[in-house]
Amino acid sequence: MPVVTIMPSGKTIDMPVGTRLVDAILAAGESIAQKCEGKGECDTCHIFVHEGRKSISKIQRKENEQLDSIVGVGSKSRLACQAILGEENVTVELLGFASGL
Numbered sequence: 001m002p003v004v005t006i007m008p009s010g011k012t013i014d015m016p017v018g019t020r021l022v023d024a025i026l027a028a029g030e031s032i033a034q035k036c037e038g039k040g041e042c043d044t045c046h047i048f049v050h051e052g053r054k055s056i057s058k059i060q061r062k063e064n065e066q067l068d069s070i071v072g073v074g075s076k077s078r079l080a081c082q083a084i085l086g087e088e089n090v091t092v093e094l095l096g097f098a099s100g101l
């Protein structure tokens with residue numbers, strides 16, 4: 001099972017392939033806002049994926065459109081509710097506004 005490492009806390013959790021990153025983050029005991037309840041229609045679950053980007057699901061049109069509207073978006077940006085874990089370990093970074101801080 002791939003390991004998800006969550007920064008900045010450094011918490012890790014093993015999750016099955018096919019798990020949404022948002023669910024892995026919550027399962028690790030971290031908080032992440034989901035204003036649209038995981039429909040890919042807001043930006044509150046915006047995270048950076050630092051490692052393992054190639055193994056997670058590709059960005060679909062809806063996510064891409066949403067990311068385009070976010071200030072501070074970068075090549076590592078994903079919406080945690082739309083990104084699905086693949087075979088490889090991943091390291092993600094929670095952003096201050098996404099964790100509700």
Ligand code: FES
Nearest residue numbers: 036038040045081
């Ligand atoms: S919770 Fe709204 S886009 Fe992920």
